[in-house]
Amino acid sequence: GAGSDDDDQQDGMDEATRQALSDIDECQKELDELNEKASKEILQVETKYNKLRKPYYDKRAAVIEKIPNFWVNAIVNHPQISMLVDEEEEDCLHFLKKLEVEEFENVENGFRVKFIFDENPFFDNAELIKEFQLGPNTEPKSTSTLIKWKENMDLSKKQPQIIDARRKRGLEQKTFFSWFSDNKDPAADDIAEVIKDDLWPNPLQYYLTPDMEDGDDEALEE
Amino acid sequence: GAGSDDDDQQDGMDEATRQALSDIDECQKELDELNEKASKEILQVETKYNKLRKPYYDKRAAVIEKIPNFWVNAIVNHPQISMLVDEEEEDCLHFLKKLEVEEFENVENGFRVKFIFDENPFFDNAELIKEFQLGPNTEPKSTSTLIKWKENMDLSKKQPQIIDARRKRGLEQKTFFSWFSDNKDPAADDIAEVIKDDLWPNPLQYYLTPDMEDGDDEALEE
Ligand SMILES: [Ca+2]
Ligand SMILES: [Ca+2]
Ligand SMILES: [Mg+2]
Ligand SMILES: [Mg+2]
Numbered sequence: 001g002a003g004s005d006d007d008d009q010q011d012g013m014d015e016a017t018r019q020a021l022s023d024i025d026e027c028q029k030e031l032d033e034l035n036e037k038a039s040k041e042i043l044q045v046e047t048k049y050n051k052l053r054k055p056y057y058d059k060r061a062a063v064i065e066k067i068p069n070f071w072v073n074a075i076v077n078h079p080q081i082s083m084l085v086d087e088e089e090e091d092c093l094h095f096l097k098k099l100e101v102e103e104f105e106n107v108e109n110g111f112r113v114k115f116i117f118d119e120n121p122f123f124d125n126a127e128l129i130k131e132f133q134l135g136p137n138t139e140p141k142s143t144s145t146l147i148k149w150k151e152n153m154d155l156s157k158k159q160p161q162i163i164d165a166r167r168k169r170g171l172e173q174k175t176f177f178s179w180f181s182d183n184k185d186p187a188a189d190d191i192a193e194v195i196k197d198d199l200w201p202n203p204l205q206y207y208l209t210p211d212m213e214d215g216d217d218e219a220l221e222e
Numbered sequence: 223g224a225g226s227d228d229d230d231q232q233d234g235m236d237e238a239t240r241q242a243l244s245d246i247d248e249c250q251k252e253l254d255e256l257n258e259k260a261s262k263e264i265l266q267v268e269t270k271y272n273k274l275r276k277p278y279y280d281k282r283a284a285v286i287e288k289i290p291n292f293w294v295n296a297i298v299n300h301p302q303i304s305m306l307v308d309e310e311e312e313d314c315l316h317f318l319k320k321l322e323v324e325e326f327e328n329v330e331n332g333f334r335v336k337f338i339f340d341e342n343p344f345f346d347n348a349e350l351i352k353e354f355q356l357g358p359n360t361e362p363k364s365t366s367t368l369i370k371w372k373e374n375m376d377l378s379k380k381q382p383q384i385i386d387a388r389r390k391r392g393l394e395q396k397t398f399f400s401w402f403s404d405n406k407d408p409a410a411d412d413i414a415e416v417i418k419d420d421l422w423p424n425p426l427q428y429y430l431t432p433d434m435e436d437g438d439d440e441a442l443e444e
Contacts, residue, residue: 020288024426027282031275038271042264049260060249066242204246
């Protein structure tokens with residue numbers, strides 16, 4: 001370490017070095033202030049553009065509602081997200097009417113993903129929300145709406161069999177609803193990131209372009 | 223995939239759906255334009271603050287030159303970078319007079335790390351530069367100054383023995399100069415990222431705080 005080369009560094013430091021270190025510290029303080037100002041300005045730009053984007057996202061949402069199964073098709077065509085969606089889950093996602101990503105006013109503080117459903121035979125909730133709180137002075141934290149499954153429709157109870165069947169077929173063992181309800185490692189929730197940064201900004205490309213590597217063998221079954 | 227649920231999606235698509243998809247496409251184009259404008263404004267902020275930071279970095283550099291062994295001590299105290307520095311390399315880094323990180327005018331396009339040396343018994347170069355070109359329309363690429371080792375001082379020739387000795391001691395096998403000259407995977411050069419985003423913005427904290435886990439056993443040897 002440093003000590004072995006400059007034995008006077010900690011205690012017997014000479015006056016010139018002490019002054020130099022103090023001068024460096026001054027520079028660092030000025031740099032820190034500039035960094036903080038830069039972050040604030042960048043945040044302002046992001047907030048401004050989130051507001052400018054909003055009417056287009058709203059208009060898009062209204063149009064998407066006219067297209068049957070828009071979101072479920074975008075999801076099952078998405079290379080990463082499709083890997084999660086088990087067969088019965090796909091049936092359930094046909095009732096997904098609307099998907100929304102809302103960043104917090106201060107985008108660094110987090111975001112939520114909202115899944116808005118039509119009346120459906122699987123659960124009573126109209127909205128399922130997974131929210132990520134990433135604020136600067138807290139540990140990352142996520143929370144999910146508790147799903148009120150209808151009688152005998154609880155897909156999460158079928159998880160052990162599903163996982164077993166998927167393991168045998170060599171598929172990803174996490175499923176869509178197990179991802180939704182899993183809040184163990186919010187800082188490493190890749191699926192939420194992919195939804196926020198890829199599916200949400202442009203779902204049309206996935207809706208239009210079936211994924212050729214999605215492991216969906218329905219075509220073979222039919 | 224989408225085809226199995228909406229068999230008319232590709233060809234026999236009804237007029238309302240066709241119109242809806244075209245409306246979504248319009249929204250996406252407006253969103254793309256806004257995203258591009260936002261990126262440009264953020265880049266302008268970053269460029270502005272790089273210019274504002276420059277005089278403080280220049281002043282800091284002038285002061286650092288007055289402190290013997292500032293950079294080698296900051297480096298050997300840094301938890302990640304220190305892992306690379308082999309004993310003979312540390313001797314060589316005592317001649318490191320100046321370290322600089324320069325981002326390109328468009329910060330997204332890349333950066334270079336400059337190591338500026340005093341006359342030294344190891345090599346003839348006054349500057350060793352590793353440069354990362356990360357521009358948007360090219361594959362990431364890095365290049366390094368070819369080191370002109372003096373006779374019998376070529377530390378890279380000692381790599382096989384060094385690597386072998388380090389493996390036996392359970393240490394990281396990459397060394398400082400092998401990292402410097404390695405341009406095989408520029409997009410995953412964690413060390414360059416750590417130098418740019420951690421050591422360079424605030425070396426003082428590392429200079430002042432010896433790393434307790436740096437595996438440097440000089441104290442034991444003395
Ligand atoms: Ca869209
Ligand atoms: Ca400093
Ligand atoms: Mg030493
Ligand atoms: Mg289907």
